[in-house]
Amino acid sequence: MAITLKGMTWDHPRGLDSILHSNTLLESEIGVTIAWQARSLLAFGDQPVAEFYKDCDLMIIDHPHVPDAVHNRTVLPLDELLSADELNSLQRTSVGQSHTSYEYQGKQWALAIDSAAQVSAFRPDRAERSPIYWSEVLELAKSGTALWPHKPVDAFSTFATLMAQREAPLGGTETFIEKKEAAEVLEFMIELAGLVPDICLTSNPIDAAELLASNDKYAHAICMYGYSNYARAGFRANRLMYDDLPSFDGLASGSQLGGAGIAISSASTNPQLAAQVAYLLCSPEIQSTSYVNAGGQPGNLVAWKSTQANLLTNYFFANTLRSLERAWVRPRILGWPEVQFASSQIIHRILSEKKFVVGDLDAIESTYEEHIKEAR
16 A cells, blocks of 8 residues: 655646646655645745645745745755765756755755746747847837736746846845846836736736736737746647747846745655655656646756657747746845845835835845845
8 A cells, every 4th residue: 555645735737736647656666645735826935834844744845935944944954865866866957056946054955846937928829939138028018919927926026037137136245136227127117017908917927828828919928937838738728839038138047046846844754755755756757757747847857858848838848948047046045035025015016106216225125134034
């Protein structure tokens, strides 16, 4: 009889169906099945790991939550549960910095089961390609055919992406933001916000993908985390095609890295076995087969380069890989989720009001000073 472990993931086919459909392989390989629960996308981004770790063996988490999870002793270091060869093999085949984004204080706290970054999408029946430059984005927005989801957390993501593209990444110096570049970025975001539909102010990437796939009025969506599900035949009425993120130089750099990692709860009664499950779920064998076939978006480069995976997803992986490889990684600093949340509220208000003052830059800066709990 198979051993059953408990897991927590997030509620979307990309986060749930992908791992549910891998249970058969896990059972045949090591005699284990996972009873998965799922929380909302919002909870995935905002909910501290300490609120649910006690009921889990395995947890799908966002990398900015790693420091908080470590300091609250809710996760176990994988360096003590997997061999160096196993960890090195996953690092070598990671998509961009997906694997290293879960490193903190010299240890590995999760494995990159899922990779994502801000990219673009378009309707191939309505447009020939995605915009390469931000100047093109503005022209498309003026035509009324473009979407840009910017509810608070996504407004922050775009702000962070644009700051990285301006070579002034958040937290890259002794200050949280370079105010000159931040003012330029906010002016650009205000201009764009004034050109896209009002619904974008309360939309996330899933909302934008749903609207793009269902409404013939729109042809493009930009600065949205990629969801390969919408590029698959039959997922929605109209199939999307994804491409690199727009940029100022055409090189698709600076996209804020997202994705998801699989961590081992410190409350697990069988952490060694849970770690083997995590390793197998992130291995090329599962990531390239059951995981991607069931709607997953792998963290493993072998799957991203798989011909089968690309045929299945309208070349989602091949078309966006450059953005992933050139992505910007948020700092793993204790208190970062609070900084992100507080900053996002200010940035979203600015976009809603279509204006900002110097004091708003000070307010964004102060979120870092208020919430960061460790020396950089």
